[in-house]
Amino acid sequence: MTETDRTVVVSAPGKVLLAGGYIVLDRKHTGLVFGLSARIHVLAQEIATSEGVHLSEIVVQSPQFLNATWKYGYHQVGDGGGIKVTQLQSGEPVEPNHFVETTLTYALTYIAHVDQTRATHGLRPASLLVLADSDYYSSSSSTPSSSAPAAARFPPFHTTLRDAHKTGLGSSAAIVTALTAALLAHHLPRALFDLAAPAGRRVLHNLAQAAHCSAQGKIGSGFDVASAVYGSCLYRRFSPALLAGLPNPAEAGFGRDLVRLVGERPWDCEVDKDKVGEGLPRGVVVRMCDVDCGTQTVGMVKGVNEWRAKEPARAEQTYNELQGCVDRLAAVLRGRDVEGIRGAMGPVREIMRRMGRESGVPIEPESQEAMLNGLEKVPGVYGSVVPGAGGYDAAAVVMRDDDETERLVKEFLGKWSQEHEIQVRLMEVRGETEGVRQEGLGEFETWINR
Numbered sequence: 001m002t003e004t005d006r007t008v009v010v011s012a013p014g015k016v017l018l019a020g021g022y023i024v025l026d027r028k029h030t031g032l033v034f035g036l037s038a039r040i041h042v043l044a045q046e047i048a049t050s051e052g053v054h055l056s057e058i059v060v061q062s063p064q065f066l067n068a069t070w071k072y073g074y075h076q077v078g079d080g081g082g083i084k085v086t087q088l089q090s091g092e093p094v095e096p097n098h099f100v101e102t103t104l105t106y107a108l109t110y111i112a113h114v115d116q117t118r119a120t121h122g123l124r125p126a127s128l129l130v131l132a133d134s135d136y137y138s139s140s141s142s143t144p145s146s147s148a149p150a151a152a153r154f155p156p157f158h159t160t161l162r163d164a165h166k167t168g169l170g171s172s173a174a175i176v177t178a179l180t181a182a183l184l185a186h187h188l189p190r191a192l193f194d195l196a197a198p199a200g201r202r203v204l205h206n207l208a209q210a211a212h213c214s215a216q217g218k219i220g221s222g223f224d225v226a227s228a229v230y231g232s233c234l235y236r237r238f239s240p241a242l243l244a245g246l247p248n249p250a251e252a253g254f255g256r257d258l259v260r261l262v263g264e265r266p267w268d269c270e271v272d273k274d275k276v277g278e279g280l281p282r283g284v285v286v287r288m289c290d291v292d293c294g295t296q297t298v299g300m301v302k303g304v305n306e307w308r309a310k311e312p313a314r315a316e317q318t319y320n321e322l323q324g325c326v327d328r329l330a331a332v333l334r335g336r337d338v339e340g341i342r343g344a345m346g347p348v349r350e351i352m353r354r355m356g357r358e359s360g361v362p363i364e365p366e367s368q369e370a371m372l373n374g375l376e377k378v379p380g381v382y383g384s385v386v387p388g389a390g391g392y393d394a395a396a397v398v399m400r401d402d403d404e405t406e407r408l409v410k411e412f413l414g415k416w417s418q419e420h421e422i423q424v425r426l427m428e429v430r431g432e433t434e435g436v437r438q439e440g441l442g443e444f445e446t447w448i449n450r
């Protein structure tokens with residue numbers, strides 16, 4: 001096996017935007033985002049073919065879900081349009097996976113353009129296995145420990161991807177990032193892509209942002225992809241104009257322009273890890289409470305933007321106040337000021353609620369408000385927020401990292417669930433500062449072809 005066909009496992013974390021929802025869409029502002037211990041792992045390896053047999057096939061499998069094997073053919077299109085990826089159907093029809101297909105298109109196009117040897121030898125067939133930690137979906141009751149054998153650590157979800165209940169941890173950004181990184185690390189020699197080097201991370205970030213925006217069909221702030229790559233940080237978005245001129249996949253010049261955009265053009269986003277320091281003060285942890293019903297962010301952003309257009313002065317004042325909260329919370333956490341956490345988080349909730357009231361968007365819906373008010377009275381809980389866009393995605397809690405606090409929080413949520421006939425639970429997932437990383441193969445032995 002040559003160096004360019006390494007068997008690799010790459011993982012990328014989920015995210016929680018503790019403060020800065022909505023304002024982070026504007027380059028004037030920043031958001032405080034934490035990476036999460038829930039990761040999506042991608043194992044990339046060659047598909048063994050018989051001597052002399054040539055295949056142009058990539059197989060992506062997500063074995064935790066039902067009916068989740070996607071087979072793709074690919075070929076180079078004319079006029080520098082890059083690599084076109086086509087889903088192959090054989091046997092039972094498989095629902096397309098738009099995020100996976102788009103990521104393959106962007107990553108393979110990049111690979112084919114930067115590695116000239118690919119022009120003559122092409123890409124060898126590859127198999128990509130996706131394994132997600134269970135907290136991404138509500139159906140699971142607990143996350144097995146990370147030291148459990150891999151098959152037990154990534155248990156089946158007994159559902160199709162379409163029917164899975166997402167908890168809002170950012171699965172699409174994590175999979176786009178991990179899949180992109182795994183493809184680059186698998187197909188490219190280290191001289192052209194090194195995940196451990198700043199230049200490699202920059203390429204990965206830019207490529208994953210471009211692919212994620214394309215798959216989403218909109219240009220968000222990109223805080224989720226940024227934290228999937230870099231982990232916890234204070235994030236200032238890139239100018240959306242950067243992506244505006246890129247031809248669509250398969251259009252003339254797509255390949256050339258993508259390589260320029262990703263590898264050569266300076267991006268103006270800012271990922272400040274120093275402002276977050278080592279993460280949280282010792283003995284303090286970010287945990288998440290799942291309410292088992294996700295939220296459609298798109299409609300909420302539209303509502304807030306309409307309010308901002310109608311009430312520009314009021315909105316600007318509110319945005320600036322929220323920015324003040326973002327900076328204060330980052331400073332308190334960085335300064336390990338445990339006593340200051342409550343005072344720094346309270347105003348985040350207050351301003352998010354005010355934004356919600358004035359824009360008519362349920363940013364902190366009443367049911368979440370009441371639950372968080374109760375939760376904040378539990379001894380050991382420093383503060384809570386509806387992260388990101390708010391709504392019914394999992395709520396974030398900053399609390400003391402000990403068994404007693406965990407017991408009290410679980411007790412409170414258990415009672416709350418009973419009294420309100422809903423299912424609220426403390427997930428195992430924790431805030432974690434590290435971004436994308438290459439994993440050892442040991443834990444994934446059972447899935448490696450011999």
Ligand SMILES: Nc1ncnc2c1ncn2[C@@H]1O[C@H](COP(=O)(O)OP(=O)(O)O)[C@@H](O)[C@H]1O
Nearest residue numbers: 062097098099100130132166170171172173175
């Ligand atoms: N484990 C997985 N395996 C394969 N594809 C996945 C997986 N998790 C997420 N995806 C892809 O990401 C999409 C979900 O993206 P989205 O609705 O934006 O959710 P999120 O808010 O979690 O990012 C799925 O439709 C699928 O295309």
Ligand SMILES: C[C@@](O)(CCOP(=O)(O)OP(=O)(O)O)CC(=O)O
Nearest residue numbers: 021022170220221222297388389390
């Ligand atoms: C409104 C936002 O600023 C934050 C949304 O954060 P969420 O964490 O709610 O995101 P989703 O994963 O898309 O549900 C939009 C953005 O920054 O893109």
